Amino acid sequence: MSRIPDLVIAHGTVVNSSGRQTAHVVVRDGRVEQLIDAAEPVPAAVRTIDATGQLVIPGGVDGHCHVAQVTGRFRTLDDYRTTSTAALWGGTTTIIDFGIPRDAQETPLAAVLHKKELALESRCDVALHGSVVSWDETVPWQLEQLAAEGVRSVKMYTTNRGTTMADGDTILKVMREMVRLDGLTYIHAEHDPIISDCTQQHADDGRIGIEHLHRTRPELAEEISVKETLAMAEYTKAPVYFVHQSTPGAVDLVTEARARGQEAYSETCPHYLTLDDTVYGSAFPEWYACCPPMRSPETVAALKERLADGAIHTVSSDHSCYDLSQKRERTDDIRAMPHGLPGVETRMPVTFTAMASAGSSVEDFVEVFSTGPARINAVPGKGTIAEGFDADLVIFDPAEERIVDGGALHMGTDFSPFDGRSLTGWPAVVVSAGRVVLDGGGFHDPGAVGRFVARNGFREHIPSAATPATLSAAK
Numbered sequence: 001m002s003r004i005p006d007l008v009i010a011h012g013t014v015v016n017s018s019g020r021q022t023a024h025v026v027v028r029d030g031r032v033e034q035l036i037d038a039a040e041p042v043p044a045a046v047r048t049i050d051a052t053g054q055l056v057i058p059g060g061v062d063g064h065c066h067v068a069q070v071t072g073r074f075r076t077l078d079d080y081r082t083t084s085t086a087a088l089w090g091g092t093t094t095i096i097d098f099g100i101p102r103d104a105q106e107t108p109l110a111a112v113l114h115k116k117e118l119a120l121e122s123r124c125d126v127a128l129h130g131s132v133v134s135w136d137e138t139v140p141w142q143l144e145q146l147a148a149e150g151v152r153s154v155k156m157y158t159t160n161r162g163t164t165m166a167d168g169d170t171i172l173k174v175m176r177e178m179v180r181l182d183g184l185t186y187i188h189a190e191h192d193p194i195i196s197d198c199t200q201q202h203a204d205d206g207r208i209g210i211e212h213l214h215r216t217r218p219e220l221a222e223e224i225s226v227k228e229t230l231a232m233a234e235y236t237k238a239p240v241y242f243v244h245q246s247t248p249g250a251v252d253l254v255t256e257a258r259a260r261g262q263e264a265y266s267e268t269c270p271h272y273l274t275l276d277d278t279v280y281g282s283a284f285p286e287w288y289a290c291c292p293p294m295r296s297p298e299t300v301a302a303l304k305e306r307l308a309d310g311a312i313h314t315v316s317s318d319h320s321c322y323d324l325s326q327k328r329e330r331t332d333d334i335r336a337m338p339h340g341l342p343g344v345e346t347r348m349p350v351t352f353t354a355m356a357s358a359g360s361s362v363e364d365f366v367e368v369f370s371t372g373p374a375r376i377n378a379v380p381g382k383g384t385i386a387e388g389f390d391a392d393l394v395i396f397d398p399a400e401e402r403i404v405d406g407g408a409l410h411m412g413t414d415f416s417p418f419d420g421r422s423l424t425g426w427p428a429v430v431v432s433a434g435r436v437v438l439d440g441g442g443f444h445d446p447g448a449v450g451r452f453v454a455r456n457g458f459r460e461h462i463p464s465a466a467t468p469a470t471l472s473a474a475k
Contacts, residue, residue: 059093059392150454
């Protein structure tokens with residue numbers, strides 16, 4: 001006689017991006033064993049959680065996190081234990097980090113293997129993106145090795161010359177390799193010559209402090225870079241994913257490319273949906289040092305409209321965990337200060353608050369918070385509550401309102417760009433791989449149980465995206 005299930009979440013309204021149903025969710029061995037109509041009796045289980053009147057959604061998939069990231073002389077202050085714990089507090093059960101070479105001596109393959117080793121301390125599941133800065137004859141072989149490791153995407157920057165920037169030749173050659181390897185090309189799109197010139201003009205005029213950040217990186221720089229990159233993707237037939245798009249014009253370029261048949265995707269971040277460039281005139285402008293910068297109120301409103309219309313495919317945190325002492329070292333010169341915001345823990349309520357205010361449904365929220373990131377990044381077993389999928393579940397309260405206290409969050413830093421803001425839509429219970437890690441009793445540290453998730457090929461994954469085929473998560 002088989003043993004009883006480990007967990008049943010009973011009588012909840014299960015919300016996937018495709019619709020909702022009232023059901024009992026039966027969990028065994030870390031996966032969803034059954035969805036039983038709520039009119040049926042609740043099966044016996046080791047633990048039963050009554051979710052009557054509550055929503056049960058898939059655990060979040062954050063496709064854009066930077067953990068223990070080294071950029072120049074700065075290193076983010078987190079590690080995998082800290083960031084994965086914060087992710088779980090925020091209803092995210094899978095994070096995708098980047099193996100970005102720390103300097104010219106570290107290869108793309110070495111950068112990923114280093115992150116994979118660090119990820120052994122993770123409390124939630126982890127996947128990885130690679131990154132290429134410069135091309136040499138070893139890159140095709142390294143990309144093959146990454147694909148064999150289950151790392152099926154590569155990020156490149158069109159700006160940040162001298163550190164992470166890849167030139168056009170490198171981007172085009174890597175795109176060709178990613179097509180060969182059935183992978184996805186990630187792009188940070190900002191036109192470096194425009195940004196460099198604009199920044200230098202501001203420096204010459206003595207307007208180079210943090211309060212001028214938004215003026216040194218114009219919207220045009222982002223949109224021209226997206227346009228150029230889409231042309232290279234069209235030429236090579238490469239699927240392309242644009243991180244942290246901050247303007248409606250950039251999103252519209254992707255929408256137009258998709259209408260022509262290109263496989264192109266738009267990501268934005270919670271801060272671009274809720275914060276505008278007036279923050280650089282606030283008492284603490286260093287809280288908002290990121291690239292691209294915050295945009296005008298009119299741009300923010302138009303970007304939120306694009307999200308409500310379904311033109312934006314994912315909302316990721318772009319989590320980068322610097323603290324205020326690092327931010328304040330050189331507020332007088334944006335070229336010398338670290339850029340990036342902590343956000344893995346607040347991604348759920350910030351995104352939901354923005355979407356709800358625009359009239360989006362919970363199903364729409366689930367799509368950009370979980371289902372879309374899992375599908376586009378070919379992460380098996382994630383993003384959907386269905387038989388055979390991983391038991392990554394959140395009992396979600398869309399009505400719960402909290403005021404953000406940056407000092408009370410768990411991201412390993414001393415501020416949040418959303419500090420003092422009232423947000424709705426917080427996790428009440430979080431289940432990761434079948435373990436209850438957050439409930440009314442607080443956080444229950446599961447230990448270093450997070451798995452490294454080997455991803456499928458981009459096109460390989462499409463036919464199986466609605467099924468749990470090839471559930472290949474293994475430490």
